[in-house]
Amino acid sequence: MQKTLLLKQSDIKNFIKMKEVIDVVETAFKAFALRDVQMPAKEYLFFSDGDLRIMPCYVQSKEEAGVKCVSVHPQNPLKQKLPAVMAIIELIDPQTGYPLAVMDGTLITDMRTGAAAGVATKYLAKSDSKVLGIIGAGKQARTQLMALNEVMDIQKARVFCRTCSTRTKFAETASKTYSLDVEAVETPEIAVKNADVVVTTTPSRKPFIKADWISPGTHINAMGADAPTKQELEPELLLKSKIIIDSWAQASHSGEINTPVARKILKRKDIHAKLGDVIVGNATGREGDEITIFDSTGLAVQDVVTAGMIYRQAREKGFGTEFNFLK
Template structure:
């Protein structure tokens, strides 16, 4: 078994169209192949405001699969450490023998999560989407925007963050990183009303996006909600959308945007893999409103762990 540290992993992988393709195929596999994906396991460490989530998925026909540990210890910033951490273990699906430990500190999760946003945008947003609206200013906000630029001709960025300072830093970083014009907005409403694509990347516990702000041609991807206490979109947003997509409907009901919504909304939901495989249609016209809720799946982890391992060895 080999151990790879983050520095080695960073040298072989970055967010690019190859990775987006790998993640798109993972969503397709969820529909076309038999996938064994147990529910997420969580170990709580309440005394330190921490938790470790463990995800895994075995996709039939693949010769290896990943087990991922990802932790959130929310007292860490006080110690000068990032809250999030993580690692993946790649196991042979033929023998169960561990092949590699990818001590990536969450890098691969960041990339596969952003890549999923690109897959959603590729299949649901208007092809001529030029204005990207980002709600949230963290690391994933930057990566989501970068992912969008790989699949849509983004020219202009609108950003909203609760802390003005963080939004200004985001503007500066994006200018340097992607050379894009960024405007800091005073409210999430301004972002939504003026954008072609909106990505929400917050840990919000109360809905941020309201249904009155929706407009023809808009696509929204909600990235943030991945636990029982989080929500970024009003249920009316999902209800009004012409197309509502999830990575995994069952998981969205448990941890994502569907959790608080009435049954008729989950009944209209379709899965992203149904679109990537051509079994269902995403956006059908430029005037539709499309919404996608991504809560993160083990098949993405297995797909990116296999991909990076093939690049490392």
Template structure:
């Protein structure tokens, strides 16, 4: 019997493409909408400088089960020379509980979060969307652009973050990688004004995007808010838009909507639908020139379905290291 497969980030990079992750995440949203998933909301441990999240999931039809343990420590890059987000995923055999794999979850988190915005954009943006505004220029902005490029015919993108050198470097590298113009701009307003699709990827606790800056017909992927008190979009913007979430339990606690929900300005009846229900056709998506917002908190099913594909691919190709934990 094989042991537990250990997979590091460099090995995972060779095993999966962003297109495949977008497909996996769409499958994950469908499974969640079809009630094929056992998945309690993520649990948090709050530290002085960051937090740790535990995310378990079981997909009944495919017999995939596992848990992701992921941290968010915003001061890491500058103070500790470590990533803001680091994660480990364990896949288990539901029949026996045997640990089938332990793998780096940092790359999986980056990829599947980008892919979630890709899936939302596929279903909620205008079909002719071709301009993109990006707020934030870190690792998550990179995978957002990678995924959006899979579902949009991007002609032009603008990026803003507070550090001039970071946004300039991001724009230069992205232009070289994708072949369309990515321009670093000096304000958030300049980045989002007249954009067909907007993506926000910051840890901000104060709204960065004002309602007046967003044109009718824009689709927004609000990806940064992932803990209580975080908010990137002005509440006025949320109130005038069609809001699609991944999970009410998580979004109301720690997603983009968490602050106005806590303030009782936004209520559950103001949320249009969950993304999975739009994908399977239980709810409508975009209708005309409305502003749509996808509030993404990240679901454990996205991690488990993606990790399952990585595990099968690794076994097929003989990649990774077997380790016997229970000897």
């Protein structure tokens, strides 16, 4: 009888590569744009200190299906010595419903989120972008830098987070890992001023990136807002920019635009396009020196296609443990 493959994070770390994740996440955005995907908007359960999100998806042409359960508890690192984000992904055979794999989704979430910004930057940033501003210095900031280093010729990166020691350590580690000039700076304004690409990765519920800090031609990956009331960018900045989202259903509910939409500052007509439509040529991307913003909420299709790639590679390379749930 066929058995389910169990994959720990340590198994996946042995062979996952950011370049491959970027490539497969780009196919995910294409599939969504071409309506090749069944994917309800993510559902939330809210707790006192966090939430649980359920994210199912079926990619019809690839015959890949699965669901991710992901929890977000921002206080975990300080209070429980646990990651703020933890996830499990189950892949199933669409023909039979049999569970093909159950795998750690925490690393996959980090990697595919970084990869999404990589894809957006590839299509929306100026081709000669060299200066990167990073807001936040946690796990997601690390995979953002990993992905952006694949699609940009980074000459200079500046990083800010509220804790001096954290941003300093991030800068030192990143400089050594990627042989880049990464500087820890004392304010978010210094981090983003005159940057070609900006990435925000905080759980903020108060907008703090101001419109007058951002230069014409800048591309922003707004990655931090992924639940209702979260917001990192001033509404004035959104109003003067070309906004590209991953999904209206999710972005309007829990993305960077969610609060301005709820307050009727932004309307659907103010959104330029979905990233997938830019990729397949159904919408324009960058057209000059406009400010572009990618509002990323994270799509289940990104998880399923990444998990599918990992499952195939694990089978080929002999990683993981087989288990029979039906025995």
